[in-house]
Amino acid sequence: MTDMTVTNARSGGLSKIALRWILYILLGIFALYYLMPLFVMLTTSLKSLDEIRTGSLVALPRDVTFDAWRTAWSGACTGIQCEGLQPYFWNSVLIAVPAVMISTLLGAMNGYVVAQWRFKGANIIFSLMLFGCFIPFQVVLLPMATTLGKLGLAGTIPGLIFVHVVYGLGFTTLFFRNYYVTIPQELVKAAKVDGAGFFRIFWSIFLPLSLPIIVVTVIWQFTQIWNDFLFGVSFSQAGTQPITVALNNIVNSTTGVKEYNVDMAAAIIAALPTLLVYVVAGKYFIRGLTAGSVKG
Amino acid sequence: MAPILDIKNLKKNYGSTEILKDINVSIEPGDFLVLVGPSGCGKSTLLNCIAGLEPITGGSISIAGQDMTEVSPKDRNIAMVFQSYALYPTMSVAKNITFGMKVRGVDQATQDKKLQEVAAQLQIEQLLNRRPGQLSGGQRQRVAMGRALVRDPALFLFDEPLSNLDAKLRVEMRTEIKKLHQNLNASMVYVTHDQIEAMTLATKIVVMKGGVIQQIGSPAEIYNRPANLFVADFMGSPAMNLIPAKTRANGGATEIVIDRPAAEPLVLKDTQNANLPADVILGLRPEDIAEAGYRSGDNVQTADCMVEMVEPAGADTYVVSHLGGKQVTARLHAETTATPGAALPMAFDLSKVSYFAPETGARLN
Numbered sequence: 196m197t198d199m200t201v202t203n204a205r206s207g208g209l210s211k212i213a214l215r216w217i218l219y220i221l222l223g224i225f226a227l228y229y230l231m232p233l234f235v236m237l238t239t240s241l242k243s244l245d246e247i248r249t250g251s252l253v254a255l256p257r258d259v260t261f262d263a264w265r266t267a268w269s270g271a272c273t274g275i276q277c278e279g280l281q282p283y284f285w286n287s288v289l290i291a292v293p294a295v296m297i298s299t300l301l302g303a304m305n306g307y308v309v310a311q312w313r314f315k316g317a318n319i320i321f322s323l324m325l326f327g328c329f330i331p332f333q334v335v336l337l338p339m340a341t342t343l344g345k346l347g348l349a350g351t352i353p354g355l356i357f358v359h360v361v362y363g364l365g366f367t368t369l370f371f372r373n374y375y376v377t378i379p380q381e382l383v384k385a386a387k388v389d390g391a392g393f394f395r396i397f398w399s400i401f402l403p404l405s406l407p408i409i410v411v412t413v414i415w416q417f418t419q420i421w422n423d424f425l426f427g428v429s430f431s432q433a434g435t436q437p438i439t440v441a442l443n444n445i446v447n448s449t450t451g452v453k454e455y456n457v458d459m460a461a462a463i464i465a466a467l468p469t470l471l472v473y474v475v476a477g478k479y480f481i482r483g484l485t486a487g488s489v490k491g
Numbered sequence: 492m493a494p495i496l497d498i499k500n501l502k503k504n505y506g507s508t509e510i511l512k513d514i515n516v517s518i519e520p521g522d523f524l525v526l527v528g529p530s531g532c533g534k535s536t537l538l539n540c541i542a543g544l545e546p547i548t549g550g551s552i553s554i555a556g557q558d559m560t561e562v563s564p565k566d567r568n569i570a571m572v573f574q575s576y577a578l579y580p581t582m583s584v585a586k587n588i589t590f591g592m593k594v595r596g597v598d599q600a601t602q603d604k605k606l607q608e609v610a611a612q613l614q615i616e617q618l619l620n621r622r623p624g625q626l627s628g629g630q631r632q633r634v635a636m637g638r639a640l641v642r643d644p645a646l647f648l649f650d651e652p653l654s655n656l657d658a659k660l661r662v663e664m665r666t667e668i669k670k671l672h673q674n675l676n677a678s679m680v681y682v683t684h685d686q687i688e689a690m691t692l693a694t695k696i697v698v699m700k701g702g703v704i705q706q707i708g709s710p711a712e713i714y715n716r717p718a719n720l721f722v723a724d725f726m727g728s729p730a731m732n733l734i735p736a737k738t739r740a741n742g743g744a745t746e747i748v749i750d751r752p753a754a755e756p757l758v759l760k761d762t763q764n765a766n767l768p769a770d771v772i773l774g775l776r777p778e779d780i781a782e783a784g785y786r787s788g789d790n791v792q793t794a795d796c797m798v799e800m801v802e803p804a805g806a807d808t809y810v811v812s813h814l815g816g817k818q819v820t821a822r823l824h825a826e827t828t829a830t831p832g833a834a835l836p837m838a839f840d841l842s843k844v845s846y847f848a849p850e851t852g853a854r855l856n
Contacts, residue, residue: 379575379577381573381574381575381577382577382579384539384542384544384564384571384573384577385571385573385577385578385579385638386579386590387544387563387564387565388542388544388564388565388569388570388571388591389565389590389591389594389638390565390591390594390595391565391590391594395594399579399582399590400579400581403581403582404580404581
């Protein structure tokens with residue numbers, strides 16, 4: 196590689212080098228453009244209100260203060276309550292963690308059935324599930340509200356878990372199905388001859404194979420559920436609202452002076468968990484997306 | 492002795508497509524049955540039906556005297572080795588081999604004992620803690636066989652187990668499977684599309700085509716007396732020469748007349764077979780045509796033939812000439828002086844000749 200680059204540069208002369216620099220500069224500009232909002236958010240959240248009012252938007256903070264973060268976490272007012280994001284953050288955790296786990300597990304089972312236990316109409320059922328991925332959420336708001344009411348889950352955290360599990364299933368099934376079709380059917384046959392049943396094969400053979408796709412599914416589902424606003428705002432009530440709804444309330448219900456630094460800090464807090472999931476599991480995410488056949 | 496495997500009138504349809512039509516096969520304990528045929532002939536489907544992995548449309552299957560038609564695979568007292576080996580990728584070799592016993596609730600001490608026995612038998616003791624991904628093709632093959640052996644079943648099923656190995660290893664493993672069969676005196680059903688594998692391993696061969704059994708017999712019967720043109724052409728390498736010919740009675744013998752390009756027709760005299768129809772297809776194995784002087788016997792006749800091509804193959808030299816509108820391969824000794832474009836006196840040994848009807852392909856003698 197290195198040799199090739201060197202010879203290319205020599206034979207191409209200056210114009211090649213110039214082109215390369217232009218490319219890097221362009222890419223750098225795009226990267227800066229993309230990172231700018233994050234920069235502004237971070238710096239603003241570390242400034243005092245006075246400094247925001249007097250200073251420039253892009254300037255670094257003169258005095259770094261974490262007051263805004265403290266307020267956002269435990270003191271900011273959402274309407275009449277002034278407890279900050281804290282309780283809503285834990286609401287979101289209580290919703291997202293079980294919903295991600297249940298939908299991933301069910302998706303794995305569905306995928307396993309659709310991919311490896313072919314039955315009459317398997318394709319139709321899979322297509323219908325796939326179709327479920329593309330139903331706009333607005334369409335299901337009213338029927339879901341009725342269903343939740345009938346189940347006695349309206350306005351509760353289990354209710355929100357239920358909603359997210361139901362609407363996550365299409366995607367999780369798709370992920371696992373596409374992963375499991377690459378596993379040779381002979382594996383199931385061998386296990387059947389060995390005497391293993393449906394669940395035994397799933398637990399002992401398929402699940403241990405599934406780490407890459409589990410990571411992909413968990414990241415996808417966690418991001419979807421954590422960032423969800425529509426279901427959160429529609430199917431929650433005071434006390435069960437997720438963090439996205441609380442963030443909206445903090446930003447929109449300020450009276451008097453707009454506390455930009457608190458808003459920014461709150462937004463970053465709300466975004467941190469998904470960021471964390473990507474950092475921790477990101478390399479598996481790429482690996483899982485590109486994972487082809489399983490080498491036996 | 493009661494048959495270890497008895498298949499009666501087995502039928503298998505996928506929707507309206509008939510995959511297997513009226514299959515009847517039975518084997519005795521200790522038999523090595525090979526199902527052979529071109530791809531798509533239904534041989535693997537038949538094996539899957541025997542294993543219980545595919546439901547059957549009609550007929551019955553019994554194993555060791557018990558009707559297994561509706562029984563699930565785990566209760567059929569069988570073990571199976573798959574083409575892709577189908578080793579459980581996340582389990583160690585030891586766990587792969589003991590998985591079946593674990594599922595059936597065999598106690599740990601017995602599991603360990605059997606594992607050691609099988610590992611020693613297959614010489615895979617040093618691999619027991621590895622994962623399948625860390626093994627070579629031949630080693631995986633051994634582990635797959637170990638998984639079957641440990642079961643100690645009434646019937647072993649092999650689904651093209653050697654087709655993923657390279658040529659040299661394939662021959663080695665073939666010998667090992669044959670040894671295994673002899674040592675265990677086990678009953679086996681083996682699917683392959685490789686007719687040499689079929690010939691070398693089998694005590695009994697079933698040749699299939701299009702879901703229909705073409706012939707059942709010992710390797711020698713299949714090779715020497717193929718039941719029809721398909722079997723004649725499929726079994727043996729190079730394939731049997733199938734030459735269109737006319738017959739005429741001449742006293743007690745039959746004269747076989749074969750057209751030749753730019754030469755007098757070749758006339759062979761057959762004293763063994765009479766009452767042949769006027770048009771036949773003559774089947775003669777390449778080894779039944781030799782250079783004149785190298786073969787003797789009552790049924791050997793000599794004629795000059797034009798050599799088209801000479802293919803030295805080490806131990807033998809194959810010589811191709813043109814008879815009856817077909818290329819005809821003769822298997823000559825290695826030191827032959829045959830040269831392309833020159834005539835060579837060749838000896839035709841009719842003692843093992845086959846005749847087939849041109850329209851139906853059925854054997855006539």
